[in-house]
Amino acid sequence: MIVSLLYRVTRKLLAVPGILLRRDTTKEAELFVLRHENTVLRRQLAAPVRYEPADRFWFAALSSLIPRRRWAQVFPVQPGTVPAWHRRLIAKKWDYSKRRGRTGRPPTPAALKKLVLRLAEENPRWGHRRIQGELARLGRPVSPSTVWQILNAAGIGPAPRRSGPGWRAFLTAQAEGIIAADFFHLDTVLGKRLYVLALLEHGTRRLHLTGVTAHPTGQWAVQQARNLAADFGTRMESLRFMLRDRDTKYTEAFDAVFQSEDVDVLLSAPRAPRMNAHCERVIGTIRREALDHVLIVNEAPARRVLGRYQDHYNGNRPHQARDQLPPDVSEEPAAERQHGHPGKLLRTRILGGAINEYRYAA
Structure with missing residues (x-):
């Protein structure tokens, strides 16, 4: 005027x-x-x-x-x-x-954009869904598409895609009662090959790395099965099937440990690793997130590295199959952190910084 x-x-x-x-x-x-x-x-x-x-x-x-x-x-x-x-x-x-108000979708807070870019920079192997899962675990819910838009606007390309699980119909219907087993190997700095027995609960995605040895025999595998049964205790009652391949290290005594707990042993077809896709995938995850970034000298460091990664996997790593919750976590972060000021974000370096864990300061 x-x-x-x-x-x-x-x-x-x-x-x-x-x-x-x-x-x-x-x-x-x-x-x-x-x-x-x-x-x-x-x-x-x-x-x-x-x-x-x-x-x-x-x-x-x-x-x-x-x-x-x-x-x-x-x-x-x-x-x-x-x-x-x-x-x-x-x-x-x-x-x-x-007098006009802003129309349309409210803009993404600058602090959230900064946090997304920080997670992408510090974890180059994380895709937008993995970052969205970490944000959900931290109490900062955001859609995967929003994370993708933030990364795309910043010129950050997608992480390598992974293949999905196979044998879908059976595994989905019976996931709560299945535990799968498989061997994988790792090589030390001197070229010595070590073997690890990995077991994965399909229902909870809980990982068990039972032992490390340079000479995996049938007797050693039986002892690992007994140790696992002792650690499970009454939880063995929730299992119905043991899924494994036809490796000769799985003897009749190995199967007997699970059959004594009324767990049926299922064998995958020869040369069909996708019939045990969940366990194959978690082994690939162990390699990409841990073993590919550390040097192993002998069995003792291998046990420490795998034990530390098992704790991270079960206690902090979010999983899409569990609504971005880690296997050992049964509920989402406190509601007050989802809406109020979350405070300072702290980072914990695992395995010398190969893996990062995040939490808000109390």
């Missing part, structure tokens, strides 16, 4: 010389235009010429004193620009743009 009133008063005042001195009105107006243009140019010699609102105000006001046919020779802009400035000034008064 004040700008519009000032604009009209200025035009009226500039029209006074036109009434008193009709002959020199055009010449005086041209002089005012040129002088003001020089002022603008002197102010912006080091940069392209930009007209501020006050400059547009003067040009629009002086345009009424100059014949329209001379605008192209007098004004430093196109003839249509001056009326456009005038229309914009009048429209701004009546469009109520200052």
Whole structure:
């Protein structure tokens, strides 16, 4: 309102010389235009010429004193620009743009974007769903598409995709009662090969790395099965099937340990690793997240590394099959952290920084 009133008063005042001195009105107006243009140019010699609102105000006001046919020779802009400035000034008064609220989806908080980019930078092997899972575990729920948009806007490409599980119909229906077993190997810095027996509970995704040895025999495998049964205790009653391949290290005595607890032993088909896809995948996860980034000297360091990774996997790593909860966690973070100020984010380095765990300071 004040700008519009000032604009009209200025035009009226500039029209006074036109009434008193009709002959020199055009010449005086041209002089005012040129002088003001020089002022603008002197102010912006080091940069392209930009007209501020006050400059547009003067040009629009002086345009009424100059014949329209001379605008192209007098004004430093196109003839249509001056009326456009005038229309914009009048429209701004009546469009109520200052009263309009922001429409559409609310923007993502800058702190959340910064956190997503930090997780992506510190964990280059994490894709957008893995980052979304970590955020959910920290009490910062956000959709996977939002995480993808933040990464894409920052020029961060997707992490390598992993193949999904096979034998889907059976494993989905019987997941709560299945435990799967498989051997995998790792090589020390001196080239010695060590073997590990890994077992995975399908229902809870709880991982068990029972032992490390350079000479995996049938008797050693039986002892690992007995140790596992002792650790399970009454939880063995919840299991119905033991899924394994046809490796000769699985003897009749190995099967007898589980059959004594009313657990049926299922054998996968020969050369069909996807029939034990969950266990095969967790072995790949162990390699990508831990073993590929540390050097193993002998059996003792291997046990420490695998034991530390097992604790991380069961206690802190989110899983999509469990709504982004770790196997040993039964509920989501406290509700007050989902809406209030979460506090400082702390990082714990596992295995010398190969793995990162996050939590908020109390």
